[in-house]
Amino acid sequence: MSEKSSGKSNERGPLFMLLILVGGLIFGFGLGFSQMAKPEVVLDFLQFEDFGLLFVMGGAAVVTGTTFAVATRLSGRAPLTGNVYTRRLKSFDKNVLVGGGIFGVGWGVSGICPGAAYASLGLGNYLILFGISGMFVGAYLQGLWRKRGADTTNPTTSAD
């Protein structure tokens, strides 16, 4: 059980990467099975033509919520890293609203979000490369802007 890495944090051994891969496979399979990897399905939801997407996000959040709630009550640490189990809590500021708003416009225009876009590629949807390229350019531009702003404004909390 104690496969705790002794060296650098990015060298965690083959079991660590294997587990990440398995988790990603299940995640991507779920995105395919739920149809959320199809932008059309997301747009149908946003246009009130099919509310099924609520069950995708709701079902996923129930599983993660239960898992986080149970694990954070345990005193143990994660076997492959020795990490303490925590919840995902980000600080709140106006960036949460501004970013959410910009993301919302993008999601409403295209029907794609990062995870679903990667999975869409797995469906054979090579056209999604337009969307994935856009996301990389957007993240790069945001990084450039933040670099410029960092000199003059207060340091902002980093995204994760």
Place this chain on the structure above:
Amino acid sequence: MQTVSSLIPSLAYAELFPNGIDHYAIGGLLIGLGVAVIYLGTGIIAGASTFLETSLSYVSDVPRFQKGKYVASRDWRVVFTVGMVGGAAIYQAIFHGEIWTTDVQWWRLLGGGLLVGIGTRIGKGCTSGHGVCGVGSASFTSIVNVATFMTIAIGTAQLMQAIGVGVSP
């Protein structure tokens, strides 16, 4: 009387969920399971969008992308993303046996993707980070973020529809 009372909910159901709910719910549970497996083994809460900037750290000298935590997590995020692509490919191979492509116009994918890339990075997360992991953590920040992007996205999509930009012309 019995037929009437049983007819009304089923009509509403058919209207709200024309494609049923089974595959949505099962798919959602699997998405959550993927996050849970990684979390229980490693303590890492895996969102999908940080892959964007950690991957940029391989090719860009911009200090923003060279932060320690991005460099430290970039390798496993590549593996995670490869897993996502592979998992969806396995689904498609098993259930359909042929590739599927979208009818959404390329300029919508590109322009929408650009805004998604900017917005997730400013807003500290995406549909999986905030919507699944953050909401699952009962995080106030994430719930507000999800409510914001849901509202704006619904408005945007309805506006697109209203001005006649359908999914496929």
